[in-house]
Structures are given as structure tokens and as C-alpha cells.
Amino acid sequence: MKHFGGFAVLWLWIVEALENCPDACKCIQKKDVEGTEVNCYKQGLHHFPLKFPLDSWILKMGENIIQELPANILRSLPKLESVNLERNSIKSIHPQAFSGASRLMLLNLYGNQLTSLPTKGFKDLLNLRFLMLGQNRIASVKSDMFIGMRNLSDLDLPMNSLTTLPPNAFKPLIALKVLDLALNRIQKISPKAFSGLEELLFLNLDNNRLKNIQAGIFKTVNNLEMLVLDNNLLSTLSSSMLEGLSNIQELYVRKNRINSLPADVFRHTPKLTQVALSGNQLQTIDGNMLANVQGLKHVYLHDNPWKCDCDINSLVQYIDQTRLNRAPLEKLWCVSPEEHRGKPMHKLKSEGLLCDA
Template structure:
């Protein structure tokens, strides 16, 4: 491995030492003695004391090579290094304590590698480090105390990794940090006090994650935060106390989320706010945004050039600039969506929803609901979507859905349903999707689905069905898709699909089918996709028609 020292800030081709963002370092590193072996040198390893011939070197550029391995003592003879650039190599792991031999290092550039994880020993000894750049790697989590040996760190760039989990102790020790970039990761939530030790942080970048909410506790400790960027996430609301712990915010980006409402009080409390990007959200312009309108009307805060906060709903205001509306125009909508997903409901009182007759979407999944009856959904004549997966419903009694004439989607997956009345689906004349997957059905009686004349998709996967009968499909003349994988089916009689002639997609895989009558399938003239694999087929004369 031949390394040639190069003075100044350029290599022999006049190219920048760094693979990216070089200007940030030029004025601070221009006087460093430099070793540079960047680009197309095919270096794959940094061996023991790799730079021993240059004990006084201060800037090492190893970017754009193919380095995949670093010896634990690669830098043991190079204690003067202040900048180490390993950008754009093929590193998957960093040996513990590998950097402890370069205690004077101020800049460590590790971006565009394949680094999978870091721990509390990765950065041991780097007590002078001010800038750690690790964008575009494969980190999935930040464990406790991972940066504890970096007391002078000011800039930490972890953008475009795969981070989905951050320990509440991950940033312990970073008392001087003023810039943190976590953009482009896979964060769905951030726990309370995660940033509590970052008392000097001024800029926090969380763009392009999957955050669903901003909580008050998430910003604990960030009393000096000046800039917050959370665009392109999945935020749905902005509660009044959201920014309680970040009173000095001057710039904020919440654009391109799913914000249907924002509490203007949350923004009006930010006395130093001068720029706020709020556009690109599906704002519902009803009485809930009155405080937001008040803030917009009185605030001098600048928005993104050319972008305005527009209404998405109701239809009469769609596309209008919120600021152009009068408060008297902001009327509360009749409830059309009620989301009670992931609570602890065990029972629903009879007639409880009759007071919201315009409701179209009712989401009750991931509760503990034990039973429903013919009075549960009284009055919901406009309902089109009823989602009740992951509850404890064990049976569907007669006429349970009789008050839902416009229902199109019914999701009852992953309950404990073992019994369905033949009158259970009476009244569902518009239903086109029914999901009963993941229940405890062993059989379904003749004519159970007879009233579902418009049903197009029926999902019965992951039950314990032992057979499919001709009568089971009575009335399903428009059924297009049938999924019955992972059951206990043992045979497929010739007339099975007599009443579902329009089937185009079917899944019967992973059952106990030892034989299948090919005639049953050949009658399905519109069938374009069939999953039949994963069955213990007995290849004797009984499967001749199937082979044909």
C-alpha cells in the first residue's frame, strides 16, 4: 500500500479532497499536512499501522475507494490526524476502539458506506472530535451511550440511514452538540426525553421519516433549539402544548404531512418564530382551525415562497387559501370519520352511534370488543367502511349489519369468529369487500353470503375450514377474488364454484388438498391467477382432470 503525501487542499489532479460538501472544511483544514489516496485505487484494507511512514500527517483522505476492513490498530502510528475521510467505501463494521489512537481528530467522515451498527466503544478516545458525518449507511438503531466519548461534538449527521429505534440515552454526553440530522430514516416515534441532554442544540432535522406525532415530551431539554424541520412525515395533528419546551424556535418546517388541523395557540406562543412552512397538508377548514386563522391573520411569520396554506375539506372551501376565509365560514363538519383504533373497548352500547348519521368511516380495530348485535350500528345509514380487525368477536348473529345499507367494506379479520348466522349479512346489498381472515371458522353454512350480490372480494385465509361447498357461494354471482389459503381443505368437488362463474383470482394454497377436480377449475372461464401450491397432492388417476 503506497501512500504519497500531498500538501494543501487538493490532490494531484486538482480535485477536492472530499467526496462531498468540501467547503465546510476548507477554511479549517487548509494548513493541515495531507495524505490523499482518493478514488479508483482499489484499496480494500487498512492494515496494522497503515500510515506509519507519516507519523505527523494531519489530514487523511481515503474517500472513494473500496475499503471494507480496518485493522483495530490501523491508526496506531498516526496520532496527529485531525481529519479522517473514509467517505464512499465499503465498510460494514468499525472495530471497537479503532479511533482511540487519533485523539486529536476533529473531523470524521464515514458517509456512503454500509455500516450496520455502532456502540459505546466505537468512538472511544475521540475527545476532540467536533464533526461526525455518517449519512447514507445502514444503521438501524442508536443504542445507549453510543456517543458518550464525544464531549466536544458539534455536528452529527446520521441522515439517510435506516434508523427506526433510538434509546433515550443515545445522546448522553453530547453537551456541545448544536446540529443533529436524522432526516431520511425510518422513525415512527421518538420517546420522551430522547433529546434531553442536548441543551445546546440549535438545529434538528427530522424530514422524510414516518413520524405520526410530535409530543411535548419529545422536546424536553431543547431550550436553545432555533430550527426544526419535520417535513414529509405522517403528522396528523399539532396539539397546543407541542412546542412548550422549545420557546426560541425561529424556523420551522411542517409541510407535506397529514395535518388536518393545527392549534394556532401552539404557534402563537413561539415569539421568535420568523419562518414557518406549513403548506402541503390536507387541512380541514372547520371551526377547529379558528385559532390557526387568527394566528395567520396577525402573524408576520414568512411562509415558503409562493406556497400558501389551503383548505382540503370541506368541498365548498377546497383549494381556497385559509387566510382568505372569514371566521364565520369555519363551521364544524358533521362527523364523517370516527377513529377509535387501538383502544381498550370491550363493549359498544346499543344505539351509541345513531347520533352521527352522516358517518362514512368507522374504525374500531385493535380493541377488545367481545360482541356486536343488531342494535350496535343503528342509524349508520351512510356508513361505507367498517373496520373491526383484531378484536375478540366470537360470533356474528342475525341481522347484525342490517342498518348499514351503503356499506362497501367490512373488515373482521383476526377476531375469534367461529360462528356466523345465515342471516348475519342481511341488508348489505352494496358490500364489495369482506375480510374474515384469521378467525376460527371450521365451516360456513349454505346461503350465508346469499344477500351479498355485489361482493367482489372474499378473504377467508388462515381459518380452519375443512371444505368448500357449492351452497356456500350461493348469491355471489359477482365474486371476482377468493382467498382461502392456510385452511384445512381436503378436497375440491366438481361443482364447488358453480355459483361464482366470474372468479378471476383464487388462492387455495397451503391447505390439505390431496386431489382437485380439474373440471371445477376449467369452468371458470375468467380465471387468470390461481395459487394452488403447498398442498399434499396425491398424483394418481384422480388428478387426471387437473393435469389436463
């Protein structure tokens, strides 16, 4: 009789899930979590379904034609932890669209047509860990967009239309560890843009339009371990730009327009282990600057127009004395003067490096 009772409960659970499963979707019960996975992937849906199994755990609704998210679409789903709405045609989100979804941990809105985010639109998502907003048309970010998301650890905003980062833009995100802003059009970062992000470990600003970075911008993210500034328009890199990055381990500034590095550029980055400056306009740098960063293990300087005269002597000595990860340093080739054009730098001798009197 006891077994019969358990079977009856299971049967009622299955019946309820099947009855409330949206048309054209597949609903699968997951016994290990006592929840239902609802799969509506690529079913031509124009609207967000009105009903779901009450124990819905995961919603997979990618590659449909949904254009808007109305209010309270998730309110009746207390067990919901993951919603995937990637590659729809979503243009608008009601400020109360996610009301009541307090257990939601992942929200994927990648590849839609959003131009803005609703004020306080995510305030009920107290347990959200991952928010994917890449490949939309979002033109601005403000702190009131992120109110309530105190546990968010990963915010992905690549391939949008951001041009500036205003003060306190991400301030409510006190637990954020990963911030991806690659492939936007960012030209200006306000001095307090990253205020509140004391837990941030990874910041990606690859492929933007940054010409300059004001001193002290990174002071508020002093736990940052990796910073990517590749494919921007930076003409210089200075110690004041890197001020506050006392825990940075990896720094990538490839394919910019940097033509010189001051001797104290890494004064504020004592834990640096890897630096990449390939694809810039460097003709010479002080090898002692690299030697003085004691933990530095990986240095990438190829694809620069190196001028192999007496000013490059300290770099040649640094290459000769370096034993760890020599391969990238052996890719440095002289562009000038004519007598050294095409020669690998690691084969040069100090006595052959001449300068005009």
C-alpha cells in the same frame, strides 16, 4: 555561505520527498507549512503505499481500489493532518491502522464498503476534528468504536445500514457538535443513545424509519440548536418528545405522518425560531400554539390536507396577524370541505368558517 547552507537543506528536503513519493503519485512541497502534499487520486492503487515522504501533510487517495487498511500505515508520518480515502473499496480497518497519527485532523472514509468499525480503532486520533463515514454499510455503532476521539467535532454517518442507536453509542465524543445520521434505517433510539453529547449543536435524522421517539431522548443534548426529523414515519409530535430541547432554534419534521399537534407541543422549546411541518397529514392546528412561541419567525405548514371549517379559525387569525415571513403561510390551501376546496387559507374570513351542529 549562509545562503548556500539554506539552499542545501531545501535541496535535501526536495530530494527526500521525491525519493519516497509513492509510484504513480505526485508529491508537492508546501513551504508555508513545511510539509508535502501527496496526491494519489484515481491511480488504480490496490494497496495502501508502504512509503511516503516523512513530512507528509496531506494524503489524497480517493477513488482507488484499496480494500484494507493494515496496521501502522501512518505511524511514520508525524506531520500528517489530513487523509482522504473516499470511494475506494475498503472493507476492513486493522485496529492499529491509525496508530501514531496523533496530529491527524481530518479522516475521510466516505463511499467505501465498511460493515463495521474496529474496537478502539481510532484511539490514537486525539486531535481528529472531522470523520466522514457516509455511504458505507455500517450496521451498528458502539461507544468503544469512538474511544480517544475527545476533540472530534463532526461525525458524518449518512447512507449506512444503522437500525438502532444503543445506549451511550457516542459517549466518548465529548466535543461533538455535528452528528449526521441521515439516510439510514433507524427504527429505535435508546433513551441514553446521545449521552455525553453535551456540546452537540446539529443532529440530522432525516430519511430513517422512526415511528416514535420516546420521551426524554433529547434531554442529554440540551445545547442542540437544529434538529432534522424529515422523511420518517412519525404519526405524532408531543412536548415530551421535545423535552430537553431548551436551546433548539430550528426544528424540521417534514414529510412524516403527523395528523395532530397538542396545544403544548412547544412547551419545552422557548427559543424556537423556525419550524417546518410541511408534507404531513395535518387537517387543523391551534394557531394560538404558534402565537405563544414568541420568537417564532418562520413557519412552514404547506402540503397538508387542511380542513377549513370553524376549527381552523385560530390558524386563520394567526396568518392574518403575522407580519414576518408571510410567504410560506400563503401557500396553505384548503382541501375540505367542498365549499372551500382549493382556496388559499390566508384569504378566508372567520365568519365563513362553519362547523356542523
